[in-house]
Amino acid sequence: MMLDFTPSHLSDYRQNGFVAGRPVFSASEVARLRQRIEALEADHSEGAGGHDLAQFFRVNGHVVIPMLAEAARTPAILDAVESVLGPDLLAWSVELFIKEPGSRKTVSWHQDITYWGMGETDDEVTAWVALSDVSVEAGCMRFIPGSHKGRIADHEDTFDADNLLSRGQSIAGVDEAVAVHGPLRPGEMSLHHGRCFHASGANNSNDRRIGLAIRYVTPAVRNHAPGRDWAMPVLGETPRGGWDCIAGPRGLFHPADLALYDRILAGQADTLSAGAEQTVELYLQGGEAS
Template sequence: MPASLSSSQIASYRNDGFVFPVDVMSPSEARVLRSRIEDLEQTYPDGSLPQPISQYFRVGAHVVIPLMAEIARTPAVLDAVESILGPDLLVWSSELFIKEPNTRKIVSWHQDLTYWGMGETDDQLTAWIALSPATPQSGCMKFVAGSHNNRIVEHRDTFHEDNLLSRGQEIAVDVDEATATNIVLEPGQMSLHHGRMFHASGPNGSDDRRIGCAIRYVTPRVKQLVAERDYAMLVRGCDSERNWINVAAPSEPFGDGAMALYSRIRSDQSVALAQGARQQVGLYADAATGDSVS
């Protein structure tokens, strides 16, 4: 299957650490996906699941929500990712980042790989798919071109209530925001970025929700170096290295088997993702028991 990125787009990713916009679905298809996500929110109000649905949106959504596994397998998305990472692709994590209209939630400057337990590997990237307009007003992402050429720099945890990151982590060095690129996306477009990329996003001052789907792809060469076990879903090619416990896409939303698997994954991944935190990391609190997060 031919890769969908042009040679110039691939060069942009190699040089800058990101590429955008990449068309992966029509605006109408994106609207349908948004509607299906919002239907899930209505179908599963708080109290109907062991955790609020926002928890499942933010950690390993593809494990318990068939729609998220479907999005992660979108052929146009995989074609673009393949042109960067090669033909063998796994999904390590998937998340929905939802900023409600006229709210103060932000994402501070950070590098994704800092807490993933994978070292500084180049064999990963994030595909961020817009399901509503991502603009400076709505709090789109901002990238510092070339910052992926840095190693992982020191981060500090803030645990600020307005920070969407699990520990409110932020880069402990100055970032010149004047050099940042606003990643403006229309519904149905995506960006790709490297896990060492310096990136952030501001609050949503618009009258619409800002909804983005982040899919974390890795190759079979990547290893979990901190946690004893880790999990991934094969979406293209083959897993020749067997560094991951392979998981299948769920057959129904929040089925018993998928929920049990989700609890195991959350518990095992918390070893890396909450490593060194000086207080409880909300998205992984009580991960070993599966109890509700307060």
């Protein structure tokens, strides 16, 4: 699939903190990806290594599920992300945001990097790929243009069970009137900056709403960050320090990768829980299935 990501798309991204509607997979490629995700759901509904499948889908799926690691290496996605972040890229997390037909699940207004231990970096971007028709009706993302130019805002923890975020974290007082919808057809992606305010509503359509979110970072993100963190190099030079680099899964739910998954989760949960009034279990309730 040829990428259509021009200097004008890059300039929109820089100006607004997001850009939507960029095609990265053909109709047959996206149908195949969806089929493979749904086959995993059918064949591994019990999860693996003591984790629900929904948890792998909601965080770090690329550590144990080969097709998610492969997705992070999709050339058309990497070309666009390279335009934004430069030639040395790592995938920090690969995740799925699934809302079943008629689901009331929502995502509150937030900035991604608030709890990720990356400071206020400009060197993180999410490529969010639609694996189904992610229309306004289906609960596509909404963005506040230009919000990435500010600092990290205060977030209030709600721990709302219908919120797909780990702490139900929410920014108060967002001016919804200036929000812009980012509907995506199957196979299209949006890119959003880690400080761009975004949210999404319920799925009022008759189909599942499936988004594949790939979080990319550069080697520089670790220069000023505390603790350890893990990422998978996907383009350019492998960093010599800073990140604990991972190679990607040895096979589906390989025991060594499941052990690595646990180590990463424990390390990241410490960062995510910082300042929370209750322990944050990383995305145990993240998927519709959980």
